Amino acid sequence: MKDRSQATTETVSNLIELFSGLPGIGPKSAQRLAFFLLRAPTEHSRRLAEAIIAVKEKTRLCSCCFNIADTDTCPICSDMQRETSSICVVEQPQDIPALEHTGAFKGLYHVLHGAISPTEGVGTKDLRINELIERLKNGAIDEVILGTNPTVEGETTAMYLSRLITPLGIKVTRLARGLPYGTELEYADDVTLTRAIEGRQKL
């Protein structure tokens, strides 16, 4: 097979190679992105490059909830309007925008940065669990909402956290697990359906 990288200059093929290392980007998409930038105004490339550098250099984890932040505390933790009596525990920073979009939760968050996965060797020390417990001991928190994913790992994490937090005298709740909106009942699995029946609500 001919080496395709010789068909373009080293500068371009270097960019293509870097793009193709990104998640979900194959060699063809990488090539398309590289040639797009080649034709686009220089200003565009500069802004893109600066944004990429900035996201690495200027962001950090919120000292309180471990969400992504530009300053010491994230926008949610520094917002005085939020209810400080409840904390929603999530696995990833990406989970927060999803929950925020609903507008249904007004409290604070705590990002674990993963979930307990015994077979992958991810244990409690790899997650921000101690930090959560410290936060609960220091603050006036009434309720902890466990918003980990409804997977074996997420459930394991939730059950573990519940055992840790309950003795502190704080109410522990779990996000409801049931039927997703816009789906059909016949395709639901047994675990989801059982939980949906257990968690049914009066209309």
Place this chain on the structure above:
Amino acid sequence: MTKPRSYQTEAIIIKKTKLGEADRILTLYTPLRGKLQGVAKGVRRPRSKLSGHLELLTYSQVWFARGRNIDTITGCQTINGFIELKSHLELTSVALYATELVNLFTAEHIENHPLFRLLLETMERLTADADSRLALRYFELHLLDKVGYRPRLRQCTACHQPLAAVSNFFCPPSGGMLCPTCAVEQPTAFTVSVNALKVLCYLQEKDFAAASRLRLSPELEKELEGLLRSYLGYLLEREVKSATWLDSLREQALLGP
């Protein structure tokens, strides 16, 4: 004859790895095809019809379409979701340890129906309130048997003489017991109490219904666990990751009675 382009099988989901944006590669253990891998497309999206049926520790009927490198999972229906197992921290952890062992001890596409049954029965036992530690020791011993590493417990593996009722030795490289005389030459051999050896023989030779009537003291339980773990660790030449988690759970005394 060409292989059919699609097939279906019963399977227990024993491992999952993320792939791309919304897909997963699943490792499944099946009764007639051994360990299989398959790509499940879109199962990380909330409206996926397959996701709940393809979660870890689920026993399902799975439909596959053959692919060039890896087969694609096209359909799935839960046979047993093991919800009691998944609602209990200790049981989930124990079951994950069992599936990890199956994954580590098997190669793809090698049929081992007895091993499949052992895994399924162990998950059922855990659900049915059996003593989880005893069920796990039974599982470990019989797993070794079914993958070809059945430890030799009645005779000395070096001199082949029946063992006397004294403290004998277990030696992982020899694949079984050594009498005190032969153990002198084996630095890796360690002592096994008379009672522990009796329990091991009983677990190895009886079915679970009989074995489940055993009541073990905490010391004896610890000895058996240590012995089997060192043998498993020796065979695998690596640590079993979920064992670390089981230990840390116990250390924090969070395990239920």
